[in-house]
Amino acid sequence: MSRIIVITSGKGGVGKTSVTANLGMALARLGRKVALVDADFGLRNLDLILGLENRVVYTAIEVIAGECRLEQALVKDKRQAGLVLLPAAQNRNKDAVTPTQMKDLISNLAKNYDYVLVDSPAGIETGFRNAIAAATEALIITTPEVAAVRDADRVVGLLEAHEIKTIRLIINRLRPEMIRQNEMLSMEDILDLLVIPLIGIIPDDERIIVSSNRGEPLVLDSKPSLPGMAFENIAKRLEGKEEVPFLDLMAHNDNLINRIRRLFKG
Amino acid sequence: MSLKEKHSESSSNNKGDQPTVATGAEAGVSRAGNQVNEYSQVSLKSEGEKVLLILPTSGKTEQQTDWSVLWQDLKYRLQGSEHAWQAGTAVHLLAKDRLLDGRQLQTIAETLKEVKLQLKWVCTSRRQTAVAAATAGYSVQQEKMLPAINLEVEQSQQQQLAEPLYLQTTVRSGSEVRHPGTIIIQGDCNPGGIIIAAGDILVWGSLRGIAHAGAMGNREAKIMALRMEPTQLRIADLIARAPESPPSQLMPEVAYITPEGIRIAQTINFAKNNSFLKKFGPW
Ligand SMILES: Nc1ncnc2c1ncn2[C@@H]1O[C@H](COP(=O)(O)OP(=O)(O)OP(=O)(O)O)[C@@H](O)[C@H]1O
Ligand SMILES: [Mg+2]
Numbered sequence: 001m002s003r004i005i006v007i008t009s010g011k012g013g014v015g016k017t018s019v020t021a022n023l024g025m026a027l028a029r030l031g032r033k034v035a036l037v038d039a040d041f042g043l044r045n046l047d048l049i050l051g052l053e054n055r056v057v058y059t060a061i062e063v064i065a066g067e068c069r070l071e072q073a074l075v076k077d078k079r080q081a082g083l084v085l086l087p088a089a090q091n092r093n094k095d096a097v098t099p100t101q102m103k104d105l106i107s108n109l110a111k112n113y114d115y116v117l118v119d120s121p122a123g124i125e126t127g128f129r130n131a132i133a134a135a136t137e138a139l140i141i142t143t144p145e146v147a148a149v150r151d152a153d154r155v156v157g158l159l160e161a162h163e164i165k166t167i168r169l170i171i172n173r174l175r176p177e178m179i180r181q182n183e184m185l186s187m188e189d190i191l192d193l194l195v196i197p198l199i200g201i202i203p204d205d206e207r208i209i210v211s212s213n214r215g216e217p218l219v220l221d222s223k224p225s226l227p228g229m230a231f232e233n234i235a236k237r238l239e240g241k242e243e244v245p246f247l248d249l250m251a252h253n254d255n256l257i258n259r260i261r262r263l264f265k266g
Numbered sequence: 267m268s269l270k271e272k273h274s275e276s277s278s279n280n281k282g283d284q285p286t287v288a289t290g291a292e293a294g295v296s297r298a299g300n301q302v303n304e305y306s307q308v309s310l311k312s313e314g315e316k317v318l319l320i321l322p323t324s325g326k327t328e329q330q331t332d333w334s335v336l337w338q339d340l341k342y343r344l345q346g347s348e349h350a351w352q353a354g355t356a357v358h359l360l361a362k363d364r365l366l367d368g369r370q371l372q373t374i375a376e377t378l379k380e381v382k383l384q385l386k387w388v389c390t391s392r393r394q395t396a397v398a399a400a401t402a403g404y405s406v407q408q409e410k411m412l413p414a415i416n417l418e419v420e421q422s423q424q425q426q427l428a429e430p431l432y433l434q435t436t437v438r439s440g441s442e443v444r445h446p447g448t449i450i451i452q453g454d455c456n457p458g459g460i461i462i463a464a465g466d467i468l469v470w471g472s473l474r475g476i477a478h479a480g481a482m483g484n485r486e487a488k489i490m491a492l493r494m495e496p497t498q499l500r501i502a503d504l505i506a507r508a509p510e511s512p513p514s515q516l517m518p519e520v521a522y523i524t525p526e527g528i529r530i531a532q533t534i535n536f537a538k539n540n541s542f543l544k545k546f547g548p549w
Contacts, residue, residue, distance in 0.1 A: 150439050153456050157438035160345070161338050193456055193474075195436060 002110040005117050005238075006039075006135035006164075010151025012122030014143045015172040018208055019231070020119040021049045023139075025217045026235035028083040032114040035074070037106060038088035039131035040121040041097065047087050051215025052077065061089035064101050070108060079220060084113075099133035106134035115238075124158060132159065137166040139199065143173045144185040153194055168199040170234065175204045176249045200234035202227055203249050307444050308339040310347065311429065313358075317351055317383060319374075320360045333370060340374065342441070344381045346433030353382035359404075361390040368398045375402075427465045437461060437475060446482070457497055466490070476500070485523045494519040494530060504528050 007020050017040070024036045037060070038046035047053045058073035063086075070086075077083040086109065110116045120131035132138070138159050142152040152169075159167055171187060178184040191198060202208075205227040211218040218228045229247060236244045311318040321336065357378055359371075366374075375385040388399035389407040396408040428447035437443055437451060439458025448465030459475035461467050464482040466489070473491035478500035480487025485502040493516045499506045501521065506528040518533040 150458055153439040157441050
């Protein structure tokens with residue numbers, strides 16, 4: 001059974017696209033067939049972060065309009081077998097697509113893949129509704145900021161109303177030193193409010209920005225990095241390995257081994 | 267825990283066991299009374315062997331409660347009260363003057379089926395709805411715009427409370443629970459979430475959003491929470507907002523009206539406190 005997972009947040013700029021790209025890569029590296037769908041019509045940039053921009057010919061809109069076949073629109077990743085991207089339209093009217101059309105399109109796509117990850121636009125309007133239309137699971141991205149958590153809470157409510165029951169949380173851009181100084185919401189604060197299970201924590205790390213600019217998702221890097229490992233761990237937990245321990249981002253020592261200690265007991 | 271007052275003129279800061287909150291009446295608050303009154307949310311009521319599903323009257327609230335809002339409300343109510351009925355219980359839909367087509371009736375039936383309730387009867391004052399319901403195979407009762415329903419509303423204006431609403435849910439940011447009676451939430455009310463009740467409000471969890479008890483004017487209404495850290499508390503026409511810095515210790519607390527405004531007491535002290543209060547008589 002293929003899994004259709006929407007990656008969403010409510011608030012903009014919290015890392016949905018970065019997570020979609022890296023998580024997709026990580027899942028493909030585990031040998032899974034993965035399709036990434038850019039549902040951020042009008043502001044597409046998943047292709048850019050994946051370094052696939054110059055290979056985009058058709059987009060989801062042409063498929064929906066019947067101007068090309070679905071397979072024609074899929075962009076295969078040259079580095080990672082098993083990973084494809086369904087790009088979003090850049091210029092067409094984003095309101096031209098309905099949730100039903102998106103649902104049909106993504107359900108069709110899902111037949112040939114283990115995972116379909118849908119990168120949702122910010123907000124809770126039409127684009128969001130299109131992005132969640134086919135999803136059976138959701139990953140909520142938030143940062144340790146009051147506004148991001150508030151929006152995440154709103155989105156969780158909307159997903160629940162849409163009967164998406166499997167909803168898990170990723171906390172992005174965590175800065176241990178700020179939490180230590182009580183300047184940022186702690187993970188406990190966030191979990192206490194949202195009451196949904198945590199599936200990953202990603203540190204704030206400029207390598208994510210650098211790799212995005214290069215179009216080379218961080219998990220492809222041969223040098224292991226803390227954020228890269230965070231993405232890989234999320235992929236493993238999605239695969240059902242719930243026991244993968246959380247990275248201990250609060251550890252003082254920079255030594256990687258030291259950091260791979262259990263953060264949460266039980 | 268002490269809440270800061272909204273209007274600075276009548277400030278009073280009372281540290282100690284039962285900190286007080288001074289409040290001011292706000293024009294905006296009394297308007298909420300009409301909101302609960304209008305039954306603008308879906309309500310579910312057990313009556314003997316059956317469950318009544320009562321839709322809000324359309325009329326003036328038409329654009330406020332369009333079909334999708336109505337349906338979301340219904341799902342929310344059902345999700346929150348999952349174990350309240352036995353499987354297979356028959357449902358009587360009181361659609362009042364609301365227009366429902368065949369597909370909408372089917373959607374309602376399917377939504378009910380998910381929680382093992384069975385739509386059997388449709389009661390409506392609209393001919394089209396009656397035809398759609400009959401076509402779909404439901405027992406139909408068509409009546410003129412029932413004076414009985416108006417009576418019901420009038421009664422509730424005279425502070426006849428509906429039976430309590432018990433929901434097992436998290437009232438998340440952006441959602442609003444309204445009920446012309448007492449509301450009991452097993453779960454949290456998050457910041458950005460709103461609970462409005464004509465009666466009392468009891469949150470068996472953290473109250474961090476806005477709670478408005480006695481929204482139809484009952485100044486004796488109370489708000490109770492295991493953890494009282496609200497954005498705002500309203501009782502009848504009084505309003506109090508949270509202090510800038512949260513209290514260090516959180517205990518089950520009760521908010522109620524005193525001659526000095528909304529006051530919050532620890533639940534364990536409330537009983538004696540409350541009997542003492544009776545001396546003040548009506549205010
Ligand atoms: N963990 C991180 N550490 C540092 N920078 C990050 C991290 N995660 C994301 N960023 C940066 O934040 C910016 C926004 O990220 P991204 O585009 O993934 O967010 P988004 O949620 O998809 O935004 P939008 O809502 O606009 O679609 C990018 O510049 C990205 O490189
Ligand atoms: Mg994005």
